[in-house]
Amino acid sequence: MFPYASKRVLATGLLALVTALAGCATHADRLRDIRRDFYAGNAETAAATIDRCLKGNPREADVLKLDRAILELCSGRPKEAERLLREVRDRFDYLEQKSLAEGSLMMVTDDTYASYPGEDYEKILIRAFLALANLMGDGDDAAAYGLQVVDTQERIIQAGAEESGENPKLAYKRVALGAYIHAALREETHANYDDAARSFARVVSWEPEFPFGRGDVQRATYGRHSAPGNGVLYIFALVGRGPLKEEAVELPATVTALVGDRVLSHNLKHTLPPTIAPIKVPKVVVWPNSTRGVGVAVDGRPAGTTAAITDVGRLAVEQYQAIYPQVLLRALVRRAAKKGIIYGGKEALGVQNNSLANVALDLGGIVWEATESADTRCWGLLPDQIQVLRLELPAGEHRIGLRPDDRLGLSGADYATAVQINDGRNSYLLANFAEGRLIGQIVSSRH
Amino acid sequence: MDRRCFLGKSIAGLLGLGALSQAGCRSQQTAQVLQPGDRTLVGSHTAGQETYQPLVETAVSNLLGRHGHGVQPAGFAQGAPPPMRICFVGVENKSIEEMGDFKEQIYQHIDTRIVQSQVYQPVSRRFVEAGLRQCRLRPDELMVPQNMRAFTQVMEQMGQPFDFLLYATLTSGTTHSNKDYQRNYVLTLEMVELRTGGYDKESAELDKAYNVSAAAKVRQFLK
Numbered sequence: 001m002f003p004y005a006s007k008r009v010l011a012t013g014l015l016a017l018v019t020a021l022a023g024c025a026t027h028a029d030r031l032r033d034i035r036r037d038f039y040a041g042n043a044e045t046a047a048a049t050i051d052r053c054l055k056g057n058p059r060e061a062d063v064l065k066l067d068r069a070i071l072e073l074c075s076g077r078p079k080e081a082e083r084l085l086r087e088v089r090d091r092f093d094y095l096e097q098k099s100l101a102e103g104s105l106m107m108v109t110d111d112t113y114a115s116y117p118g119e120d121y122e123k124i125l126i127r128a129f130l131a132l133a134n135l136m137g138d139g140d141d142a143a144a145y146g147l148q149v150v151d152t153q154e155r156i157i158q159a160g161a162e163e164s165g166e167n168p169k170l171a172y173k174r175v176a177l178g179a180y181i182h183a184a185l186r187e188e189t190h191a192n193y194d195d196a197a198r199s200f201a202r203v204v205s206w207e208p209e210f211p212f213g214r215g216d217v218q219r220a221t222y223g224r225h226s227a228p229g230n231g232v233l234y235i236f237a238l239v240g241r242g243p244l245k246e247e248a249v250e251l252p253a254t255v256t257a258l259v260g261d262r263v264l265s266h267n268l269k270h271t272l273p274p275t276i277a278p279i280k281v282p283k284v285v286v287w288p289n290s291t292r293g294v295g296v297a298v299d300g301r302p303a304g305t306t307a308a309i310t311d312v313g314r315l316a317v318e319q320y321q322a323i324y325p326q327v328l329l330r331a332l333v334r335r336a337a338k339k340g341i342i343y344g345g346k347e348a349l350g351v352q353n354n355s356l357a358n359v360a361l362d363l364g365g366i367v368w369e370a371t372e373s374a375d376t377r378c379w380g381l382l383p384d385q386i387q388v389l390r391l392e393l394p395a396g397e398h399r400i401g402l403r404p405d406d407r408l409g410l411s412g413a414d415y416a417t418a419v420q421i422n423d424g425r426n427s428y429l430l431a432n433f434a435e436g437r438l439i440g441q442i443v444s445s446r447h
Numbered sequence: 448m449d450r451r452c453f454l455g456k457s458i459a460g461l462l463g464l465g466a467l468s469q470a471g472c473r474s475q476q477t478a479q480v481l482q483p484g485d486r487t488l489v490g491s492h493t494a495g496q497e498t499y500q501p502l503v504e505t506a507v508s509n510l511l512g513r514h515g516h517g518v519q520p521a522g523f524a525q526g527a528p529p530p531m532r533i534c535f536v537g538v539e540n541k542s543i544e545e546m547g548d549f550k551e552q553i554y555q556h557i558d559t560r561i562v563q564s565q566v567y568q569p570v571s572r573r574f575v576e577a578g579l580r581q582c583r584l585r586p587d588e589l590m591v592p593q594n595m596r597a598f599t600q601v602m603e604q605m606g607q608p609f610d611f612l613l614y615a616t617l618t619s620g621t622t623h624s625n626k627d628y629q630r631n632y633v634l635t636l637e638m639v640e641l642r643t644g645g646y647d648k649e650s651a652e653l654d655k656a657y658n659v660s661a662a663a664k665v666r667q668f669l670k
Contacts, residue, residue: 093476094473094475094476095473097472097473097474098473099472099473100472144548147547147548150545150547151547189576190576190579190580190583190584190585191536191537191575191576191579191586192537192550193585193586193587194539194540194541195540195550198540198545224583224584224585225580225583226583227583228581228582228583424580424581424583
């Protein structure tokens, strides 16, 4: 086989290779700074941090663009937000296809080295935010985006069917916001109440806790958009801090892998690197949301409080739980692959079990496994909930006051803006509140 | 095969399986313009273009064929009948399926065919929607005399009087046979005369079989 010197060189080379492939700071670390600035109300600082991260981390570009889109939307630039969201939507659609090259790279490194195709809830919410951004712009494509939300989630669920006939994605909670926006737009035509009623009925079935849902169905089925001389104002509130991914240690899987490799090492010709480095996986974490709703006042008089139509945090957790076994399986297969490569190296080099090279390779394997990072890339500036309130108001200009209410009944500061209501038409407002504070500005529709 | 050899090969197999699970190549999505006569897609779970297009074509052609020589509104005395002024209110979906983006397309197809036929003199949809909005009327409320008077008055004020209301309604009926099912789609065009309340109808229907079981798929393949 190889002379002793060559074996040493090869062993050292392999060690250097695995060290070179080591992971470093994760997306979660970078996201922490962005979220801190954003939720403190420093949108410009958060934007600067995102731009800086975009330059140095191309593999995180898509999720950073999503964060940037939220910033643009809350800063009153819905067109720019829509452009970024469309860009990432198309890219995620492209990345749904598997790549052998990236798949192989992922096996010898970790998931962070591959392109991020987006979680299912992110793909659906991109369409929902496209609808919202478009409503705040010209509104021409909002109904189409609303339909895309419905269509995309159905497509994702259908694609989740396994060979065994089981489909873990059937447990997915549906996003009702797309159907709600579609219904609102169809109702505004005054000629398509049947469409509106169907979409509102979907909202009720997908989000039964939404308190206004049944009234909406009733109105679309038997009533009318608004009384003569009145128009309708929809207030969308993005409330609370949204979900994010953090690195977690999967201890039971680590112990099982360790026992397994010890048993195999005893029975095989060569030893396998012991599973000392813990198996790391991303976990979706939800932050407690202290904001219950946003109180709305019209011309100084209280008019109602927004209610959740999409619980983003719950959606993310439930969807991630459904696919978590696949995430864990991928991490275990990667470990097996790395051990297999080390084993193959020993076989090729003819390394003896009690030699220094064997120890070096096992140590290299341990280091290699220890360099793995969990893929914590995610859309980090999502709200915890998307809430909405529909108000029928007389045509003309009104002063709309918004005040976040926390779960203890304490009110935050008042924020106000002027809105023009048109006879028989819809108008829209969007505001982002986290922990009693308005982030960016109150954005109103321009059509 | 000894135990070590077996275990070694098992590990190699596991690695191969891991690589295979990631097999595939990414490529950009492509598209092509379909020429007349090219094979089009058939909706596997719900109706699609293959269903709606023939329904619209048949129903509209039947209606136009029937009225090609003109319809005399009540009270009309003599001479060549003028083109009927019709107000196409919209497409009602009473089928079991969501029409999604097809609903607007069906409206536009029917409207375009009617305009091009010159059998009728239709009212633009923009006026219809403006009239409904101004009166705050739902399309299904127009048959109430008071509502009808208000609507016609508003339309006349906009310079768009009409003699007939036209409704398009899509319905469906489903027959199940174990896992497989067959759906009958009917598109009905209903014209209601304003003054007398008399109505005329034309419809087109199409049956579509949805093959869920393996046996149904095989039968379809062998046809």
